[in-house]
Amino acid sequence: MLKKKRSYIWWILAIIVIGGGSAYLLMKKNKAGKDLQAKVRTATVKRRDISTKVLATGIIKPKVGAEVKVGSSVSGIVKKLYVNIGDEVKKGQLLAEIDPAEYQAQYNQADASLQNAKASLKSGHANLKSIEANLNFLKVSMQRMEKLLEKNYASQSEYDQTEASYLQVLAQVEQQKALIKQQEAFVAQQKANRDFVATKLGYTKITAPISGVVASVATQEGETVAASFAAPTFVTILDLDRLEIWTYIDETDIGRIEQGQKATFTVDTYSETIFDGEVTRIYPQAEIKDNVVNYLALVEIIDKQDKILRPEMTSTVNIHLEKKEQVLVVPNRAVVKIEGEKMVQQQLDETLEFRKVTTGVRDKYYTEIISGLQEGDRIVTNPKKP
Incomplete structure (x- = not known):
């Protein structure tokens, strides 16, 4: 017991x-x-969209042909000015007029000279017809005289006289034809002169070559303008629908920029609005300022979001190089290099283990994981190299 x-x-x-x-x-x-x-601090391997982009600063500029300085091709007094700064104008719309009195008088004189030349030409053709009719009569007379001479009904002297008259009139026909050619040339000259004066008269009406907004007005009614080698500028017109961004790319990033890449940008006045664009041209010549090397890339504005953008606005441009949707990512600081290999420290229960990974796209905050980890894995965001 x-x-x-x-x-x-x-x-x-x-x-x-x-x-x-x-x-x-x-x-x-x-x-x-x-x-x-x-x-240690940890995070979970998860899926999200990721993209790489280049950040740059740009300035909004008019495209080639979107800013036009309109001037006068003739000298004179500004008779009428029809627009003011800020006015919207359509292509062909009348902007201003130069007093046409002098040019109208020149046109009237040139037109009168042309009409006189045409009348002379018409008279010349009428004279030619009359001379040709006389020539035909003499030709028939000479043929008849030749037959009479064969039958001894006419003398040789009579025949010779008829032939001489025929040859004389034949020479007159050739002379009249030559005169008509001169008259035709004179008519063409007078017509060219009238057309030239008509063009100058037309220049007294100054019209808009493009549609847009009046950006500046550099004249006033009653002012005398002198058109010499360069036409004096009256009005500057801007087409606000044809703008682009001059984007300055750092030399470290220019190798990744290509035509056709999508871009987004913001401007200070609409800081909450993101606008869309596209890279259309890359300039090969560098621009160096304060020992900083930049290259110019043109970004076309695709969507203005119903906002009014203006030249010389400063813009912050993001050029999107590559975008992937719903891929595995980890924070950038979680990826370290050990002996030349990219590694991520994974948390396994109470132990930590470095895992070799293959990475892809990297943005400001995240790195794509192509292989080596799975969704939901816990990884260390402040790993210490062994």
């Missing part, structure tokens, strides 16, 4: 010892886990 009682006590003591040891190990394990969590 005593022996059984002792055996029972030993069993109880063994259970207590084993239970206590297990509790101690569990507490130690939990403490180790808490200590590990306290020492």
